[in-house]
Amino acid sequence: xxxxxxxxxxxxxxxxxxxxxxxxxxxxxxxxxxxxxxxxxxxxxxxxxxxxxxxxxxxxxxxxxxxxxxxxxxxxxxxxxxxxxxxxxxxxxxxxxxxxxxxxxxxxxxxxxxxxxxxxxxxxxxxxxxxxxxxxxxxxxxxxxxxxxxxxxxxxxxxxxxxxxxxxxxxxxxxxxxxxxxxxxxxxxxxxxxxxxxxxxxxxxxxxxxxxxxxxxxxxxxxxxxxxxxxx
Numbered sequence: 001x002x003x004x005x006x007x008x009x010x011x012x013x014x015x016x017x018x019x020x021x022x023x024x025x026x027x028x029x030x031x032x033x034x035x036x037x038x039x040x041x042x043x044x045x046x047x048x049x050x051x052x053x054x055x056x057x058x059x060x061x062x063x064x065x066x067x068x069x070x071x072x073x074x075x076x077x078x079x080x081x082x083x084x085x086x087x088x089x090x091x092x093x094x095x096x097x098x099x100x101x102x103x104x105x106x107x108x109x110x111x112x113x114x115x116x117x118x119x120x121x122x123x124x125x126x127x128x129x130x131x132x133x134x135x136x137x138x139x140x141x142x143x144x145x146x147x148x149x150x151x152x153x154x155x156x157x158x159x160x161x162x163x164x165x166x167x168x169x170x171x172x173x174x175x176x177x178x179x180x181x182x183x184x185x186x187x188x189x190x191x192x193x194x195x196x197x198x199x200x201x202x203x204x205x206x207x208x209x210x211x212x213x214x215x216x217x218x219x220x221x222x223x224x225x226x227x228x229x230x231x232x
Contacts, residue, residue, distance in 0.1 A: 091131035113142030
């Protein structure tokens with residue numbers, strides 16, 4: 001699966017694509033991470049990609065010409081049209097279900113990392129398939145959001161991580177994952193819960209289900225409400 005990021009700062013993505021599980025997946029040919037420098041499509045010697053907004057207001061806006069040309073440069077080189085995604089605080093929430101859908105689709109993701117006050121709306125209207133946000137907060141730029149999307153989708157690509165690791169994790173069935181422990185058996189006077197050392201797998205499964213439910217109720221009551229049946 002290919003991820004292509006359109007950005008003003010491609011150097012931010014280089015260590016991401018070469019490190020840890022993502023780096024190993026790239027080396028094994030399971031995924032591919034490319035960057036396109038939007039500044040390469042600027043039409044002036046200073047490589048200007050932003051301008052003040054029509055109508056006034058603070059900040060700068062990414063210009064339509066370089067961003068649009070950058071997107072189209074990728075589209076012209078692809079036999080199959082990528083899914084073009086604009087990463088913006090005003091987009092639809094990016095969640096587990098969307099990550100699963102995109103991973104299953106297997107289509108290239110062309111990720112547009114916004115900056116400043118955003119991108120000229122005409123680019124969004126003409127060339128973007130989806131607008132997504134990784135949370136209700138504002139980042140300096142969309143590169144971090146692009147990394148979040150790539151990591152969430154890439155880990156679902158077969159072979160990137162062990163399938164068993166996906167079977168029991170947070171948000172499966174709208175429940176957070178149970179707490180995890182490892183050696184040493186006692187840390188600063190606090191022991192590992194004895195049931196985990198019992199070897200009784202039925203009791204361990206029951207304990208984990210109970211702790212997962214408690215943790216979800218404490219940290220994410222919204223998930224509990226979402227999973228409750230609606231009453232007439």
